[in-house]
Amino acid sequence: METEGQRTVSSQGLAHASGVTSAQVRxxxxxxxxxxxxxxxxxxxxxxxxxxxxxxLNRRWRVALVGAGNMGSALFAYKEFRRQGFDxxxxxxxxxxxIGQKWRDLTVRHIDELRAETERLxxxxxxxxxxxxxxxxxxxxxxxxxxxxxxxxxxxxxxxPPSVALRTVNLSIELESLAFAIKALGAxxxxxxxxxxxxx
Amino acid sequence: METEGQRTVSSQGLAHASGVTSAQVRxxxxxxxxxxxxxxxxxxxxxxxxxxxxxxLNRRWRVALVGAGNMGSALFAYKEFRRQGFDxxxxxxxxxxxIGQKWRDLTVRHIDELRAETERLxxxxxxxxxxxxxxxxxxxxxxxxxxxxxxxxxxxxxxxPPSVALRTVNLSIELESLAFAIKALGAxxxxxxxxxxxxx
Numbered sequence: 001m002e003t004e005g006q007r008t009v010s011s012q013g014l015a016h017a018s019g020v021t022s023a024q025v026r027x028x029x030x031x032x033x034x035x036x037x038x039x040x041x042x043x044x045x046x047x048x049x050x051x052x053x054x055x056x057l058n059r060r061w062r063v064a065l066v067g068a069g070n071m072g073s074a075l076f077a078y079k080e081f082r083r084q085g086f087d088x089x090x091x092x093x094x095x096x097x098x099i100g101q102k103w104r105d106l107t108v109r110h111i112d113e114l115r116a117e118t119e120r121l122x123x124x125x126x127x128x129x130x131x132x133x134x135x136x137x138x139x140x141x142x143x144x145x146x147x148x149x150x151x152x153x154x155x156x157x158x159x160x161p162p163s164v165a166l167r168t169v170n171l172s173i174e175l176e177s178l179a180f181a182i183k184a185l186g187a188x189x190x191x192x193x194x195x196x197x198x199x200x
Numbered sequence: 201m202e203t204e205g206q207r208t209v210s211s212q213g214l215a216h217a218s219g220v221t222s223a224q225v226r227x228x229x230x231x232x233x234x235x236x237x238x239x240x241x242x243x244x245x246x247x248x249x250x251x252x253x254x255x256x257l258n259r260r261w262r263v264a265l266v267g268a269g270n271m272g273s274a275l276f277a278y279k280e281f282r283r284q285g286f287d288x289x290x291x292x293x294x295x296x297x298x299i300g301q302k303w304r305d306l307t308v309r310h311i312d313e314l315r316a317e318t319e320r321l322x323x324x325x326x327x328x329x330x331x332x333x334x335x336x337x338x339x340x341x342x343x344x345x346x347x348x349x350x351x352x353x354x355x356x357x358x359x360x361p362p363s364v365a366l367r368t369v370n371l372s373i374e375l376e377s378l379a380f381a382i383k384a385l386g387a388x389x390x391x392x393x394x395x396x397x398x399x400x
């Protein structure tokens with residue numbers, strides 16, 4: 001909205017954009033503070049700033065990427081990370097083919113260097129982009145190196161101590177959700193044509 | 201749970217695994233049918249089958265991938281899609297370097313062939329893995345070709361007609377959510393140490 005020059009937004013507008021009710025929007029935002037004005041809605045720029053503060057995005061995060069394969073390359077090239085405050089400043093792998101590769105101004109390093117590099121570079125977050133069978137081992141190394149958060153792209157449930165934040169990304173869920181939406185649209189279309197026939 | 205040999209699960213167990221309340225689990229599942237037995241919970245295998253049916257996963261979906269760059273390669277290599285019923289059976293691009301490349305048993309084709317291939321192969325779903333500036337143009341072509349659903353990995357809001365299902369994946373949100381979790385853990389740790397000091 002800010003990019004598009006919109007100055008204010010109502011809780012209804014936020015509800016529409018986010019797929020929840022306007023009551024939920026007001027309730028959720030009021031949990032963090034008093035951001036809106038009755039009848040005027042929310043000032044977009046201020047609300048964005050407040051939400052970034054709530055989310056911990058009012059700083060830059062230093063990210064290590066583990067896995068320099070297809071998924072790792074795609075994540076390294078994903079421009080939106082940097083725009084949102086996440087800088088991939090180190091890339092690790094175990095494969096001799098990949099170690100030493102130049103990725104822009106970075107050199108892919110052996111994962112044995114993870115601990116030393118975490119300290120040297122002040123890394124906060126580790127992103128796991130390795131095959132499923134290696135995911136837990138990488139997670140253990142990230143934790144041992146002192147990472148505060150782990151983002152797992154491998155299709156395997158991994159465990160970290162409660163002091164470390166963990167998110168697992170399952171890209172299949174996006175396609176599953178889409179399949180459900182297609183099915184729902186089909187049912188609606190069928191329902192509509194049935195209704196049309198019934199009326200005719 | 202099925203993979204791990206678990207035969208039954210309570211609504212509490214499902215609630216714990218999914219991060220919602222057990223009342224919500226029971227309410228949501230009862231919307232679709234009567235799957236559980238009071239005091240016994242849900243039979244894991246049957247519940248999984250029912251949920252796959254609800255989600256439209258009791259069939260295979262034929263997927264076209266548009267964009268044979270880093271993200272496209274990563275998605276093509278993502279094994280979990282096939283396991284969940286999504287077969288990438290065509291890959292399109294516009295770059296002369298990429299057209300004609302062999303990706304396993306597929307050949308990367310020019311996007312001008314999208315329409316003909318959609319009909320020939322019976323494609324259902326188009327996945328957009330192109331730069332943001334090209335995303336809407338690709339979406340328009342996917343819709344014109346007759347796709348029923350579009351999964352957008354480009355960082356750009358795109359529009360499709362209401363008869364076509366659309367999901368947009370924003371990978372930054374995963375890192376943002378992780379940053380928030382790290383911040384929350386930090387606040388908890390600080391709170392705990394403050395409490396310890398106060399007690400001491």
